[in-house]
Amino acid sequence: MPSINNVQNTHIRDQLRQLHRAVLEIIGVMNKPQRDEILIKAAGIPLDRALFPLLVGIERFGPIGVVDMAEGVGRDYTTVSRQVAKLESLGLVERRSSAADRRVREAAITAKGKAMTDLVDTARDRILGDIFSTWDTHDIDELVRLMRRFADAVKDEPANGSSNPISDSG
Secondary structure (H helix, E strand, C coil), X not given: CCCHHHHHHHHHHHHHHHHHHHXXXXXXXXXXXXXXXXXXXXXXXXXXXXXXXXXHHHXXXXXXXXXXXXXXXCCCHHHHHXXXXXXXXXXXXXXXXXXXXXXXXXXXXXXXXXXXXXXXXXXXXXXXXXXXXXXCHHHHHHHHHHHHHHHXXXXXXXXXXXXXXXXXXX
């Protein structure tokens, strides 16, 4: 007869696999170029789709160094550097020396860039409003609370230095 511990461990393992699959599905949907195109169109902004995630990332996480940004979006440093330069030429971001390390150049959102991401946020709110229209307010609150807790727990490197198991595709 299996022990209660084994049954609980099996249940937790099954739940974690379902969670991993759900996270991969969400990431897969969010990474589709068509989703960015939908948001760009809904926001009514004149921005190349390739620049879109960088602009939003700089607004959310900036000021941020190009190397950190490249790691965050899974692109080569040189590609991201060129794209940030393009955002800078459009007046959407500015590059400046880091306050913590003058050798590091960081990208920061400008007022014009912030106005653009505000339009994106409004469009995203409309889209997500439709998705969550049938959800109970308590369920949305719990989803947000638990997702924040989960994000906080997985964003740091594991203590043993191994790769982050959440990002592994298998």
